Amino acid sequence: MSEQENKSGWDAIDQVMTNVYGDQEPKHFGTLISYQLGGNDPLDGISVYTAKAPIEHWHFVTYGFSELYEKETQDPEISGFGFELTFRLVKTEEESEPPYWAMNLLQNLARYIFGSGNIFKNGDYMDANGPICLESDTELTALAFTCDPELPGIDTPNGKVEFIQVVGITADELEAMQIWNTLGVLKVCESHMPSYVTDLSRSSFLQDPKVKEAVQKGSETEGSNTGFLFNEQISWQPGVKKLFKNKPASVTIGAKQADTIGKVLKGRAVKKEPLRLVSNEATVVFSFGDQPEIIEKDDRIEIILNQESANELAEQLQPSVKSISISSLKSVMFEIVKTDVKDAEGNVVETIG
Incomplete structure (x- = not known):
């Protein structure tokens, strides 16, 4: 037929x-x-x-x-x-x-x-x-x-x-x-x-x-139903342990999406369900537990937060270039970097941060 x-x-x-x-x-x-x-x-x-x-x-x-x-x-x-x-x-x-x-x-x-x-x-x-x-x-x-x-x-x-x-x-x-x-x-x-x-x-x-x-x-x-956000500016670098001074791990976030990530993070903390930030090259996972800590793996970094540390981080995630740390988790730094917004032809029409 x-x-x-x-x-x-x-x-x-x-x-x-x-x-x-x-x-x-x-x-x-x-x-x-x-x-x-x-x-x-x-x-x-x-x-x-x-x-x-x-x-x-x-x-x-x-x-x-x-x-x-x-x-x-x-x-x-x-x-x-x-x-x-x-x-x-x-x-x-x-x-x-x-x-x-x-x-x-x-x-x-x-x-x-x-x-x-x-x-x-x-x-x-x-x-x-x-x-x-x-x-x-x-x-x-x-x-x-x-x-x-x-x-x-x-x-x-x-x-x-x-x-x-x-x-x-x-x-x-x-x-x-x-x-x-x-x-x-x-x-x-x-x-x-x-x-x-x-x-x-x-x-x-x-x-x-x-x-x-x-x-x-x-x-x-x-809370928030969003368990996944794509951000092409997401990246991370592992921490380095030295004899006299340790270098914390570093997570980079684009300024354009920083505020949204903070708001979604608060909502996921209400549900106590993970939030995955993904780019073409990296994955950063926020999950929730009693004790803040980080777990570094080959393909991703997992950042475990409690309610207090989640709120502290969320409040600091704003669309401006800066370095962020949270008091209960010194083993990771967050770097907010500028975002260039481009039109269909690739021309920069706005810079955020």
């Missing part, structure tokens, strides 16, 4: 959308050259519907993360990666066609997933390192991922498929998700963003004192 004859996975997605939009004919954007044949776009297509509620918006849904045709993967329970992405974007009065940048965003996410094998789940987030709509002045520079509120998971002939919605967020909302959790932040923002419709023109919801207070309370009482 050919792909043209067996579209059971594709048809299952179509049926879900029909359940929501009835006989509305979507605008569909297919791929001319398939990814398998050397094309640039991993997705087989993207359909776009016009939704009227809660505000008028474009509703994008992808075809290609799940198995649309014959079953090819080994797991009979999951279809492909197990999900399709959706995206809801405010529709302006002058728009008669969905904006191309939004489809390019979804294809870029597909390139990342197909290239790395990393998938997005309900509650994940991602820093876009710039406007989610290139060459716009939007404050939305990151993405959150949650279950699409209108599209339940489905069972297809090729396995289960969930619909994970992409949500545009600001830099400080991303930090709030890091120090607390994604779904908690989205929930307290829901009254401002029903159905999690992305609006490029909006400002941060943390300007609302009630949202800011809820985030702070959540992080203090529940």
Whole structure:
């Protein structure tokens, strides 16, 4: 049976959308050259519907993360990666066609997933390192991922498929998700963003004192769900023991992420669960115990903190160049170094620290 004859996975997605939009004919954007044949776009297509509620918006849904045709993967329970992405974007009065940048965003996410094998789940987030709509002045520079509120998971002939919605967020909302959790932040923002419709023109919801207070309370009482942070400036050097004077181990952190690391560290201390800082060359692990100490290994350094030492370190992690030590753990020094923020062409646009 050919792909043209067996579209059971594709048809299952179509049926879900029909359940929501009835006989509305979507605008569909297919791929001319398939990814398998050397094309640039991993997705087989993207359909776009016009939704009227809660505000008028474009509703994008992808075809290609799940198995649309014959079953090819080994797991009979999951279809492909197990999900399709959706995206809801405010529709302006002058728009008669969905904006191309939004489809390019979804294809870029597909390139990342197909290239790395990393998938997005309900509650994940991602820093876009710039406007989610290139060459716009939007404050939305990151993405959150949650279950699409209108599209339940489905069972297809090729396995289960969930619909994970992409949500545009600001830099400080991303930090709030890091120090607390994604779904908690989205929930307290829901009254401002029903159905999690992305609006490029909006400002941060943390300007609302009630949202800011809820985030702070959540992080203090529940801690942080973030167990991993990537920072390309993370590095460490082992300590050196000498006859008359020992040299402490040294951990280097970029100024851009120092403050966020401190806030997340506090949240992980509440949970007493580890925080891993990873770069392309090094791994630094913070874990929690009764007695502060360090454990140096070939591939990483583990820094064990108690509540007091975690709070002391977290308070000192600020975006300025300096050396930090904590009173209860003299065997390690922390060096905050400047961060050069670069644009897509590699030009330095800002220096932090």
